[in-house]
Amino acid sequence: DAMVIQNPRYQVTQFGKPVTLSCSQTLNHNVMYWYQQKSSQAPKLLFHYYDKDFNNEADTPDNFQSRRPNTSFCFLDIRSPGLGDAAMYLCATSYSLWGRGTADNEQFFGPGTRLTVL
Amino acid sequence: AQSVTQLDSHVSVSEGTPVLLRCNYSSSYSPSLFWYVQHPNKGLQLLLKYTSAATLVKGINGFEAEFKKSETSFHLTKPSAHMSDAAEYFCVVSGPDMRFGAGTRLTVKP
Numbered sequence: 001d002a003m004v005i006q007n008p009r010y011q012v013t014q015f016g017k018p019v020t021l022s023c024s025q026t027l028n029h030n031v032m033y034w035y036q037q038k039s040s041q042a043p044k045l046l047f048h049y050y051d052k053d054f055n056n057e058a059d060t061p062d063n064f065q066s067r068r069p070n071t072s073f074c075f076l077d078i079r080s081p082g083l084g085d086a087a088m089y090l091c092a093t094s095y096s097l098w099g100r101g102t103a104d105n106e107q108f109f110g111p112g113t114r115l116t117v118l
Numbered sequence: 119a120q121s122v123t124q125l126d127s128h129v130s131v132s133e134g135t136p137v138l139l140r141c142n143y144s145s146s147y148s149p150s151l152f153w154y155v156q157h158p159n160k161g162l163q164l165l166l167k168y169t170s171a172a173t174l175v176k177g178i179n180g181f182e183a184e185f186k187k188s189e190t191s192f193h194l195t196k197p198s199a200h201m202s203d204a205a206e207y208f209c210v211v212s213g214p215d216m217r218f219g220a221g222t223r224l225t226v227k228p
Contacts, residue, residue, distance in 0.1 A: 043208075105150075109162040110161050112159070112161050
């Protein structure tokens with residue numbers, strides 16, 4: 001089945017120790033998104049890729065970076081995790097018809113990676 | 119600019135009774151509207167979507183929603199709640215940017 005896969009499902013890191021979360025998709029979608037979701041809150045968009053074009057949200061901290069080496073994979077790098085970065089990180093994909101790289105079509109979500117910062 | 123407001127942060131129903139989760143939106147465009155469901159420690163799953171076709175949209179698991187332009191609403195309903203419906207529900211407006219509502223937690227009592 002076509003799907004969005006996130007690894008690992010649970011990640012524990014230490015304060016200030018860099019961490020990388022991964023996302024892969026078999027849907028061949030041209031847009032990939034990273035969201036941060038804290039407890040009892042809606043997902044917050046960090047950034048997205050339209051093909052290879054990176055689009056950062058204005059309020060995303062510089063501590064968060066992303067890479068998309070090919071259509072199928074996208075990585076979220078947290079350079080120096082703080083206690084406030086503990087959250088669920090969701091990857092999503094969509095196929096953009098308008099070419100604007102944002103949500104003109106439904107998004108397909110992975111199961112998420114829960115990050116704990118000690 | 120777009121925005122979406124979910125009118126109830128928490129809804130509690132008894133199993134077998136109807137479910138109503140309310141969503142109002144604001145958009146300068148002709149929006150696409152979505153309802154997603156999230157079970158604990160899981161990703162979001164699409165329940166249904168409205169994309170300017172039929173105003174009454176049927177989704178998975180017996181859910182449906184009606185797009186009412188005059189009321190700028192897109193409420194989610196289900197005739198009979200099941201225990202497995204207990205989850206967080208998000209209303210989303212799209213076009214070109216995506217905006218999430220704050221979410222409604224649905225509790226289903228036996």
